[in-house]
Structures are given as C-alpha cells and as structure tokens.
Amino acid sequence: MDRLHLMTVFVAVAEEESFNGGARRLAMSPPAVTRCVAALEARLGVKLLDRTTRYVRVTEAGQRYLDDARRIIAEVDEADEAVVGINGTPKGQLTVTAPVLFGKLFVTPVLVEYLQRYPQMDVNALFLDRVVNLMEEGVDVGVRIGELPDSSMKALRVGEVRRVLVGATGYLAEHGVPGEPGDLAGHRIVAATGVTPSVEWKFAQGRSVRLRPRLTVTSNEAAIEAVRAGFGVTRLMSYQVASLVAAGELQVLMEDFEVPPLPIHVLHREGRHKSARVRTLVDLMVERLRGAVNSRI
Template sequence: MDKLREMEVFVAVVDRGSFTGASDKLAMSTAAVSRAVNSLESRLGTPLLARTTRTIRPTDAGTAYLEACRKVLDTITDAEANIAADQLNPVGTLTVSAPVLFGQRYIAPLVNAFALRYPDVSLNAVYADRTARLLEEGVDIAIRIGHLGDSSTFAVPLGFVRRRTYAAPSYLAAHGEPLHPRDLTQHQCVSFTGVSPPLEWVFNENGARLPVRLQPRMIVDLGPAAILAAVDGVGITQFLSYQAAPELIEGRLQAVLTAFEPESIPVSLLHVERRSTSGKIRAFVDFVTETLRNNAHLQGVDATATRTSR
C-alpha cells in the first residue's frame, strides 16, 4: 500500500475512533485497515495509536503525525479540486504557434473564437515560418506541417497537404503547359524557398523520387510575394496546396503536373502535456481539432471542388 493511502487510513481510524469505522468509510476490510496502520507504524518506527479493548487514541507521536497527514491530504484534495475546476473553466496563458500563412488563414480565426469562448485564458499567438521548440520556447500548442521525428511531444493528426505546381492561365497561354517535370528546364520558374529548395524541385514518377534541377527566373522567400509573382504570370511555381487554394478557386492559378505530385505532407497539432493535465490545452485541442479535420484543404479535396460553395 502506498504512503498516501496509509496516511488516509490512519486519519480515518482517528476520526472514526475505530478500525471498523475506518473500514466503513474507506470501503476496506478491517484486516486491510489494520495492516495499513501496522505498516505505517513499522515504517516510522514508533506506535501511532494507543489501543485498548474499548478505545483507540493517537499517541503523542501519533498526534503530531496526524496534523502533518491532514495537511498533506488537504493539499492533495485542493490540488485535485483546482485541476477539476481548470478542466471546466480553463485559466492562464496559452501560447500557440503556427506557420504564417496557415496561421493567418486557419488558426487565427480559431484563436479569436477560443478567446471569446474562454475569457479567463490569455492568448499568445506566434506566427512564424520556422519550427517552434515547445519546451525551450514555452509554446503550449504548435501546428506542424511536415513529417514528425521522435520527440517528447504529443501529436494530434489534423490532415495533410500536398506540394503542388501552379501557373497562371496567362503564363500557360503564352508559354504552353509542361507535360513532364523535366519540361520545367525550358520554362520560367519562381522558386518559393518556404516550400522547395530554390534550385531543385522534387516530383514523383511511378512511385520513385524525381528531382529536377532548375535555373529560376525569380527566387522568393515570402509566400504572398511568391503567389503574387505566379498570379502575375512571372513563371511556374510550387506551393503547398493550402497556400494557393484561394487563387486556384478564383481561377487565377491552375495546377499543372498533377500526375507527378510527391507524397502528401501531414499536418499535426503538437503539445507537450498530456491532455488531461492542463485544462487550457485540453480545451484548445478539443476546440480546434474537429474544425481543422473538416477543412477540405487539409483532407486532400481539390480546392476547385469548393468553388461553388464559396
């Protein structure tokens, strides 16, 4: 029997004035109560109870130990009550990290709605195109796009995106559409460094990795600027599928080389603590997971399929 349980038994014996009373309170057998007290006294090396045929009372050592036991048990009870309350009414500061464009389109609206739903939680939203280190940077929740390695974090799968190749209709009308990735060496290309290495784009052909070396017309390190360059017809580019979703829906970009797309890329929600240990984390995970899993752009649905619903 663990120490806390032995302390609880000892307090119950004193409060009820008998082993039988303690067994009734704790739903234990009288023999188990007796063994717990004997184990406690043996471990402490001193009698805690003075027993007669009619009464049980604490010894001097037992009286001093009784007070300490009550403090310990009361502290645990209070802590459990606070945790239970935290689960129902989350409090504290929650730090959420996400990539810039993904955060702007999909996470920021959920963060705002969460703030309205839970007024006792303060939000610290960090949008950056880099991998946040949860423990080192004090991040509670991180949205990660990419395959996950071994870590101490807990991952909630949300869906996946694809690395796709796009061009503006005006560009294709002027230069023609590439039919094979190697045709890109004869085209103007805009490399967005946030998705692909600037001088090499990777495709998939018959299940095998197919890298293509390029000499880009333009190299861009900012997503919206790369999208604008593609829409303006500067050249063919690569984005993650969610990044170009609005432009695809509006017809300002169209996907090319779709038969050669590489494997999908998982999107996950990461957090350090188990969901049951933090009310604010559990509440946020529950709040956003279903919405993001129902997002067509994270489930492999072609963005053009949503055109009629917007």
C-alpha cells in the same frame, strides 16, 4: 528560498536574456532577481548564466537546466490546474505557433472562437515559416506540416496537404503547359525558400530536376503574387493557392508527378496532466481544423 521560485526566476531571466527583463516579467525588483539567481547557482554549485554589461546568456549547463526547469514548472502548473478540476473554466495565457499562411487562414479563426468562448484566456500566436521547438521556445500548442520526428510531443493528425506546382492561366497560354518535370527547364521559375529551399525539385516516380530560378523570395505570399502577375511557375502548399485555383487565376500543373501529401498535426507537450487551457484549445483546434482542412485543401 523556495526552489521552484528560484527556478521560475531563472527561467524568466534566461528567456528575457536580461535581469531587468526578468524582473519586469515577474513584477520583482532587479536586486531581488539577482539574489535569486545567485542563490540558485550557489545551491547547484554551477554557473548558469554568463553576464556582461551588454548581455546575459545561459551557459551550457544553464541550457540543460533551463530545459528541465521549464518542464518542471509546466508540470507543476498542470498539476495545480488538475487538482482545481479538469472541468474548470480555462484562464491564463497560451502560446500557439503555426506556419504563416496556415495560421492566417485556418488557425486565427479557431483562436478567435476560443477567446470568445473563454473570456479569461489570452493567446500569443507565433506564425512563422520555420520549425518551432515548443519546449525551448515556451510554446504550448503548435500546428506542424510535414513528417514528425520522434519526440515527447503529443500529436493529433488533422489532415494532409499537397505540394503543388502552379502557374497563372495567362502565362501558361503564352508559354505552354509543362507536361513532365523536364519541361520546367523552358519556364521561368519562382522559388519560395520557405517551401523549396533548394533549386532541385523532387517529383514522384523518382524524378527530379535541377532548376535556376529567375526569382527567389523568402515569402510564400510574394511567390504567389509573382505567379499571379504572370511571371512564371512556382511550387507551394495546396492550401496556400486553393482559393486562387478555385477562382481560375492559377492552374495546378503535373498532378501525376506530385510527391505524397504531407500530414498536418496539432502538437502539444505531453504530461501526466493536461491543463484545462491546453485541453480545451487542442480539442477545439482539432475539431475545427479537421473540418476546414479536409473540405478546403
């Protein structure tokens, strides 16, 4: 059997964690999928999948092979697109990821414009407040806020975002405006674990303060609503509260103690060829985000 075909079948089964799921994805019969995986394991002389009646999981060797197989398949797809012509009309599907609120406010408008511009494209958007491994999770393009580790990803900087402390004007009128980090001990604290997973907040000038939050939430939007309701103060990314600050509902506090801004990058997998699908989306996203981020945050 063709080795690339066997790799494709294995990747589908591993990602779906199911032979039947892999068969549905590839429009193949389950017995044919089973034969392909068995043939690949026989060729390699290595067990790639652990199978029970309840689940299918990759082995340690299978995980290493899965990472390489994804990369090889992606490079073959990119080579196919390149030989057809880099200026060809994009068609197919892309998977994109970004933080939840950033995706809602800034990335979704770009995706809508992209899909209107290229009617033969489909996009799957994963908006998650966690670091997504593009290679392991099959993501083509990502938006990342924060310093980047060294990797094989191509990164294009589109702006930066501040980490700000905010409170509602009504709450501050009643409880006072904190002037320095030590003053926070006298305030009700709302902690959004997506942004501040610990109860120790660090500030500029080497200052830090250990806090006991009255309310801890896993959603940044929930933290915003609690503070808007006048419950206390919280720390979030500036883009998440920019409209409320502009409207006068929330007030930014202790700006002199802010830590340095965090960079925003658009990431995509690096390869010898950049497919028309990825190239056109990355170019549009970089252009639009640089304008939107720098003007609104």
